[in-house]
Amino acid sequence: MKDKQLWELCMNIYRELYKKATPSADLDELIKSGETKKENWFRKYYLSQKDIIRIMNKHMKGKRLSRFERNAVRMEILLGSSPSSYQGQKG
Numbered sequence: 001m002k003d004k005q006l007w008e009l010c011m012n013i014y015r016e017l018y019k020k021a022t023p024s025a026d027l028d029e030l031i032k033s034g035e036t037k038k039e040n041w042f043r044k045y046y047l048s049q050k051d052i053i054r055i056m057n058k059h060m061k062g063k064r065l066s067r068f069e070r071n072a073v074r075m076e077i078l079l080g081s082s083p084s085s086y087q088g089q090k091g
Contacts, residue, residue, distance in 0.1 A: 021045040045083035
C-alpha cells in the first residue's frame, strides 16, 4: 500500500474515532476551523482504549497490509492525535 493510501486509512480511522468520542466531533470540521492546530486539542475528547482498538481493527480488516504497514497504522493512531482514553484529562 502506498503512503498516501496509508494516510487516508489513518484519517478514516480518526474520523470515526472523533464521531464516536465524547463529545462527538466532525474531524474535517475541526481541521477546517483550525481547532486541530491548538496544543493538546485532542484531550477534549474521550473514547475508551477498547473502542479505539476496535475501530482501528475494523478499518484494517480485509486490507492487504504488511506487518510493517499494520504497525505503522497502529502507532499513528495510538501515539497520534486520537481522543484521550483517560477520562480525567482536560484540554
